């Protein structure tokens with residue numbers, strides 16, 4: 001089966017060129033100047049449109065247990081929504097429950113995802129129980145293609161790891177080539193502020209933001225960077241939201257440390273004003289770290305331009321407003337943490353191109369090429385080149401759309417971006433050569449997506 005994508009502007013992390021893309025079965029066979037009469041079974045006219053490598057969302061939580069409930073997208077619904085939005089690979093977090101092994105955790109995540117994904121997928125491992133066995137098992141995970149290990153400086157009593165535990169895991173990562181990912185917020189101090197707010201009768205969703213100040217993200221980020229320096233471990237800060245944390249990352253990078261960071265669309269577009277919406281509406285915007293005052297947004301866009309922020313992921317973790325967010329109506333600390341977003345990342349970052357915040361090449365780099373290299377998937381993913389998987393998005397930069405829960409495909413009853421007008425829209429999506437989205441219809445299938453065993457981070461020498 002040969003498919004020709006004809007006459008589009010092919011984007012990469014370094015620029016744009018008008019070219020034809022020939023797909024043979026699951027892979028890209030050729031990239032050529034227009035005019036060569038390739039024989040193909042199917043021709044997709046991409047004139048006037050962008051042709052870019054499929055998005056890679058390196059931070060999702062499908063079917064994730066949290067606070068007595070579970071994130072509402074299954075691997076089937078979540079990966080289908082991702083495809084609709086031009087994302088053709090997700091990396092989801094397998095979550096170790098204290099007292100269980102990393103191997104049993106991997107097995108559990110495979111049993112949820114295998115045979116149920118519409119696009120390709122891979123895993124990170126959340127290490128919440130640091131002990132001799134789990135440290136040893138980090139090697140087992142790496143051999144199974146799961147070589148990034150997330151730890152938490154937040155959520156005492158649940159995922160929280162002490163500085164000593166983090167140090168031990170970082171030493172192990174430095175020895176094995178693994179990458180430590182960090183949720184950097186000072187959870188011990190935050191829990192005190194939360195208790196004080198509740199004792200004072202302050203129960204509204206906005207308290208979630210007020211009790212998790214940006215300084216405590218900055219402090220934890222600096223501490224994680226220091227521990228990484230002492231151990232010689234690389235470090236990847238997840239969902240960076242605050243200017244203070246960005247300054248710590250920039251400083252570490254300036255001094256040559258292997259420190260990387262991602263931010264998320266919600267921190268670029270939403271703010272603590274959304275958390276303060278009346279009638280419990282603010283609960284829709286509860287995630288950790290919290291949405292920040294609006295002035296942080298300019299710093300984050302700048303960080304994306306300077307590469308102190310090198311990846312944009314979603315931290316997609318959908319909980320329905322009715323029934324799930326409701327659990328915290330009388331106590332903001334019981335609101336399930338998470339915002340849905342896997343479907344809208346490519347569009348929201350394209351909006352950054354439209355607004356002049358980032359270039360077209362940078363759009364591709366932070367949404368696809370860098371995540372591929374960061375997590376050992378390049379050049380199989382993240383680029384349109386001969387031999388690469390044919391994960392391709394044909395994107396119409398002039399189409400317009402309005403984001404809404406009425407039209408999105410995520411299995412959640414609200415949109416954090418309800419009513420937001422966007423310029424640009426996914427036209428056609430190929431996943432390993434198969435057209436999965438075209439003509440405003442889904443043509444894919446759950447079970448098409450394959451598990452990807454990943455190489456080590458490709459930014460490390």
Ligand SMILES: [Zn+2]
Pocket residue numbers: 059061315
């Ligand atoms: Zn997350």
